[in-house]
Amino acid sequence: MTVPRIQLNDGHSIPQLGFGVFKVDPAETERIVSEALEVGYRHLDTARIYGNEEGVGRAIAASGIPREELFITTKLWNDDQGAQRTRDAFDASLERLGLEYVDLYLIHWPSPARDLYVESWREFAELRSSGRVRSIGVSNFLVPHLERLLEETEVVPAVDQIELHPAHQQPATAAFAEEHGIAIEAWGPLGQGKYPLFELPEVAEAAAAHGRTPAQVVIRWHLQRGHILFPKSSSRARMVENFEVFDFELSEGEMQAITALEREGRVSAHPDEVN
């Protein structure tokens, strides 16, 4: 299965579909990520705060997959913001992953109460120059946070990773990102199971029409919208299901019906409140 790649604004590209490891138990991570690699995933999304970078690194090492075929993302946690702390936190993440470079490093949340994200962002640009990070980006940044980065540093993030699923599509952030060439990564792409997305008629009917599962329909909706996504599952059957989405296509009408499910239905915290 060939996963399409999305071109980033810095010349690199990223597999559009990956595998996320939020809430994957550190003790289980090596086994679960090894399964995901066996299924065919080549893009992994972790973070320092998930506590499972070592397990991700062990699975990568054990897989024997050439490094250049993998795309690995990790993230700077809020209490590591600030220039020196960012440098130290990055070194520690790289060591836990057992890698010589990561493909993408993200500021996990703006954490506005700390007022350090611009300082960290300058350091991110240095890390990129060092070659130990290929691409740099942000996560949970809303328009005001992005505007401030662009005004104060002129370094445009390659991606913004935001909560995004049919009930919460963040149109203002997505439009700003598109205008500035920032790719959108959708976290919680299945709504984290926090609302009955799969039972909504717009999703269920498309699933029945294509002989697919509702999860496959929602993943397909993201792909056709141009989002990068990395649904999480600890079950091998679901890893396979979530990966088998490149041999059917939603019609324009089905796409529109799912897009019309927007209702500002955030399922997690507001970025200004995570500090």
Ligand code: NAD
């Ligand atoms: P998700 O929307 O991927 O939902 C995961 C839930 O859906 C799990 O409970 C899983 O069991 C269930 N699921 C998965 N596949 C299914 C299927 N085929 N059928 C039915 N249920 C299925 O939510 P997520 O894990 O929070 O988001 C994906 C990734 O995004 C994370 O693993 C992480 O890498 C990233 N993330 C980033 C942030 C951030 O702040 N940057 C926050 C949350 C998650």
